[in-house]
Amino acid sequence: MSNVGRVGQATRKAGSPAEVPREPFCEPASQASRAEKELILAELQRVLASPDFDATDRNRKFLSYIVSETLAGRAERLKGYSIALAVFSRPETFDAATDPIVRVEAGRLRRSLDYYYGTTGGADSVHIEIPKGGYVPRFFRQVEASGRENAGRERADVASEHEASQPLAVKALEAGRDATEPTAAGAGALHALRRLPRWAAASFLGIVILAGALLALGLDHDKSQVSDLAWQRPGGPYRPSVLVLPFTAAPGTDNYLAVGITDEIINRLVPFQELSVFDGLATAFLQNASSPADWNRVGADYALEGTVRKSSDKIGISARLVDARTHRFIWAGNEEHEAGASGATATLQGIAARLAAAIGQRRGLVLSAVPPPVLSENYASFDCILRADSYMRQPSKDAHLTARSCLEEAVRSDADYAEAWIDLAIIRLDEERYRFNRGTADDAEILNDALLSAQRAIALEPTNAHAHEAMGWIHWRRNSLDLARTEAEAAVSLNPNEPDLLWMLGLFLANGFGEWRQGIELSQRAIDLSAYPPSQYYSVLIEDALRRDDLATAVKYVDQMNPGGFYLMQGLAAAVYALADRRFDAQLALLRLMALKPDFAGDIQFQLYKRQRPDDVAQKILQGLRQAGLPASVISSSAAETN
Numbered sequence: 140m141s142n143v144g145r146v147g148q149a150t151r152k153a154g155s156p157a158e159v160p161r162e163p164f165c166e167p168a169s170q171a172s173r174a175e176k177e178l179i180l181a182e183l184q185r186v187l188a189s190p191d192f193d194a195t196d197r198n199r200k201f202l203s204y205i206v207s208e209t210l211a212g213r214a215e216r217l218k219g220y221s222i223a224l225a226v227f228s229r230p231e232t233f234d235a236a237t238d239p240i241v242r243v244e245a246g247r248l249r250r251s252l253d254y255y256y257g258t259t260g261g262a263d264s265v266h267i268e269i270p271k272g273g274y275v276p277r278f279f280r281q282v283e284a285s286g287r288e289n290a291g292r293e294r295a296d297v298a299s300e301h302e303a304s305q306p307l308a309v310k311a312l313e314a315g316r317d318a319t320e321p322t323a324a325g326a327g328a329l330h331a332l333r334r335l336p337r338w339a340a341a342s343f344l345g346i347v348i349l350a351g352a353l354l355a356l357g358l359d360h361d362k363s364q365v366s367d368l369a370w371q372r373p374g375g376p377y378r379p380s381v382l383v384l385p386f387t388a389a390p391g392t393d394n395y396l397a398v399g400i401t402d403e404i405i406n407r408l409v410p411f412q413e414l415s416v417f418d419g420l421a422t423a424f425l426q427n428a429s430s431p432a433d434w435n436r437v438g439a440d441y442a443l444e445g446t447v448r449k450s451s452d453k454i455g456i457s458a459r460l461v462d463a464r465t466h467r468f469i470w471a472g473n474e475e476h477e478a479g480a481s482g483a484t485a486t487l488q489g490i491a492a493r494l495a496a497a498i499g500q501r502r503g504l505v506l507s508a509v510p511p512p513v514l515s516e517n518y519a520s521f522d523c524i525l526r527a528d529s530y531m532r533q534p535s536k537d538a539h540l541t542a543r544s545c546l547e548e549a550v551r552s553d554a555d556y557a558e559a560w561i562d563l564a565i566i567r568l569d570e571e572r573y574r575f576n577r578g579t580a581d582d583a584e585i586l587n588d589a590l591l592s593a594q595r596a597i598a599l600e601p602t603n604a605h606a607h608e609a610m611g612w613i614h615w616r617r618n619s620l621d622l623a624r625t626e627a628e629a630a631v632s633l634n635p636n637e638p639d640l641l642w643m644l645g646l647f648l649a650n651g652f653g654e655w656r657q658g659i660e661l662s663q664r665a666i667d668l669s670a671y672p673p674s675q676y677y678s679v680l681i682e683d684a685l686r687r688d689d690l691a692t693a694v695k696y697v698d699q700m701n702p703g704g705f706y707l708m709q710g711l712a713a714a715v716y717a718l719a720d721r722r723f724d725a726q727l728a729l730l731r732l733m734a735l736k737p738d739f740a741g742d743i744q745f746q747l748y749k750r751q752r753p754d755d756v757a758q759k760i761l762q763g764l765r766q767a768g769l770p771a772s773v774i775s776s777s778a779a780e781t782n
Contacts, residue, residue, distance in 0.1 A: 161280065166277070180210075186267065192254075196398060209276055226241075380439050380440050382441070383417070407496075410634035413524070442463050445459060454486050458494060460505075493667070496636050497669070501531065520552065522545070527562035533704035539573075543576065557606060558603075564590075593613055602633055620651045642675065645660070645661030675707075677700040681711060686755060700712075702731070712724075715763060729764070740769055743764075
C-alpha cells in the first residue's frame with residue numbers, strides 16, 4: 140500500500156509530535172554547531188533506514204539533498220528549478236509551469252515523513268519537516284518536562300546525545316581517530332568510502348552513515364577540506380580522480396537498474412589504483428557536487444554520467460566522461476545487448492566491467508586524456524607516470540630513456556611513491572627484454588635492479604595489482620615460471636577487470652605451461668574488455684592458430700589487430716602474412732618492423748626464443764619472416780644456434 144493511503148491510518152504513539160511539545164532546532168541551520176549538524180544527520184540516517192519511511196529512491200535523494208543544502212548554508216538555493224536539475228535530472232530548459240515533478244514529489248515526501256513520525260519515528264528526539272509552500276526543511280526537537288526546564292543546556296550535551304545514537308559504523312571510525320589529526324582521519328574515511336561495497340537501496344544508507352562519519356571525524360562543510368581530500372589519495376601523490384555520478388533510468392526503466400549499474404561501475408573502478416574514485420551521490424550529499432559547475436570544486440578531475448535503458452528484450456547504457464574543469468566531453472558511448480537468460484543484472488555487470496576497464500586501465504580514457512592542472516607538489520612525479528605510459532603505448536629507445544630518467548628522479552624525491560617504483564621496474568626490465576639503453580650491465584644485473592624496484596613497490600602497496608604484474612614479468616624473464624604464474628594470478632585476483640593483467644596471465648599459461656585453452660580464454664576476455672585492444676592481446680590467439688596449423692584463423696586475428704609501433708607484433712604480422720602468401724602485406728609489415736627495430740635481424744634468436752615461446756611456433760615465425768624477405772643467412776644462423 141502506498142503511503143498516500145497509509146498516512147490516515149497511522150496510529151499516534153506516545154511521544155509523537157501530537158503529544159509531546161516541540162521547539163525549533165538549529166534556526167538558522169547555517170549557524171548550527173557541528174554537534175547539532177551531526178544530530179540532524181543522525182536523524183536523517185534513522186529516517187532513511189526505517190521500513191516505515193515509505194519513499195522512492197529519488198525522494199530519498201530529494202530529502203538528503205535539501206537537508207544537506209540547508210546545513211551547508213545554501214537554503215536560499217532550494218527552489219523548484221535547482222531541485223529539478225540536481226535531484227530529478229531535468230535539463231536546464233526545465234519549466235515548473237509545464238513540469239510539476241518537484242511539487243508532486245514534495246507532496247509525496249511530506250506524506251512519507253508524516254507517516255514515519257506518526258508511527259515508529261514519533262519518539263525520535265529530532266524531527267524533520269518540509270513546510271508546505273516551500274522546500275527548505277525545518278528541524279524540531281522534542282522537549283520533555285525536564286527538558287523544558289533545561290532548554291538552555293550546553294551544546295556539548297547535544298553531542299553526547301548524538302554519541303549514544305550513532306550507528307556502529309560511525310563509532311568504529313571515531314574509535315580509530317587521532318583527535319590531533321582530523322584531516323588524516325577524514326582522508327581515511329574517504330578512502331573507506333571509495334571501497335564500500337553497496338547495492339540498490341543499501342547504497343544510500345551506507346552513504347549517509349559515511350557522511351555522518353566524515354562530520355564526526357572533524358570535517359564540516361568547508362569546501363577546501365573536502366576538495367583537498369578528494370583528489371589526493373591518503374598519504375600519496377596526485378592521482379586523477381573520477382566522480383561517478385548516479386546513472387539515471389530512462390522512461391519505462393526501473394530505477395533499481397540505474398542504482399545497480401552505478402554501484403557496479405564504482406566497485407569495478409576502485410581496483411584501478413592509478414585513479415581515485417568517488418561516489419557522486421555521496422559527494423553531492425556532502426558538498427553539493429550535483430551540477431557540472433561544482434565537480435571540479437570538490438576535487439574531481441573527471442565526471443562519469445549516464446543513463447540505463449531496458450526494453451522487453453534488450454538492456455543498454457549511454458555514458459559520457461566529462462572533463463570536470465572545462466566540461467568538455469572526453470568520450471561518449473553507447474552499448475546495448477540482449478538481456479539473455481542470465482537476466483538484466485548479469486548483463487549490466489558485463490557492461491560495467493567493460494566500461495570500468497575502458498576508463499581505468501593504463502591505456503584507458505582517463506590516463507589518455509589531457510593531464511589535469513597541477514594540484515599538488517607531487518604532480519611532477521605523476522607526470523613521470525604519464526611519460527612511462529606514453530612509452531609503454533609505443534616502446535622506443537628515446538621514449539624509454541626519457542621515462543627512465545624521470546622515474547629515477549621521482550623515486551629519489553618521493554621514495555614512497557609505489558606507482559613510480561612499479562613503472563621503474565618495467566622500464567628497467569625493458570633494458571633486458573627490448574635491449575633499450577642497457578649500458579654496460581649484463582642481463583642478470585638488469586633483472587636484479589628491476590626485481591628490487593618491484594619488491595619496493597609491493598612493500599609499499601601489497602594490494603597493488605600492477606606491482607604484482609611487474610614482479611610477474613621479471614620472474615618470467617628470469618625463467619622462474621612458477622613464480623611468474625603466482626604473481627600473475629595474484630594480480631588478476633586483485634583486479635579481474637584489468638585487460639593487461641588478464642592477457643599477461645593468459646600468455647604465461649599458454650606459452651609457459653601449455654594451458655592453451657585457459658590462455659585463449661583470458662586473452663579473449665582482455666580483448667572483449669578493451670575498446671581498442673593493444674596488438675599484443677592477440678599474440679596467444681595467433682600463436683595458438685600457428686601451433687595448430689590453422690593459418691586462416693591466424694590471418695583473421697592479424698587482420699583484426701593494429702601492430703602500430705610495437706615491433707614484435709609487426710614481426711608476427713609479417714610472418715603470418717607471408718605464410719598466407721599475402722606478400723605485399725608481409726613486406727609492408729617487415730619494413731615497419733625494421734624501421735622500428737633496425738637491429739632486429741641480428742638479434743632474432745633472442746627476440747623469438749627468450750620469450751618462452753614453444754619451439755614449433757618460433758620455427759614457423761622464422762619461416763614466415765624468411766618468406767617475407769628477412770635475409771636467409773640470418774634465419775639459418777639463428778636456427779642453428781637454437782638447435
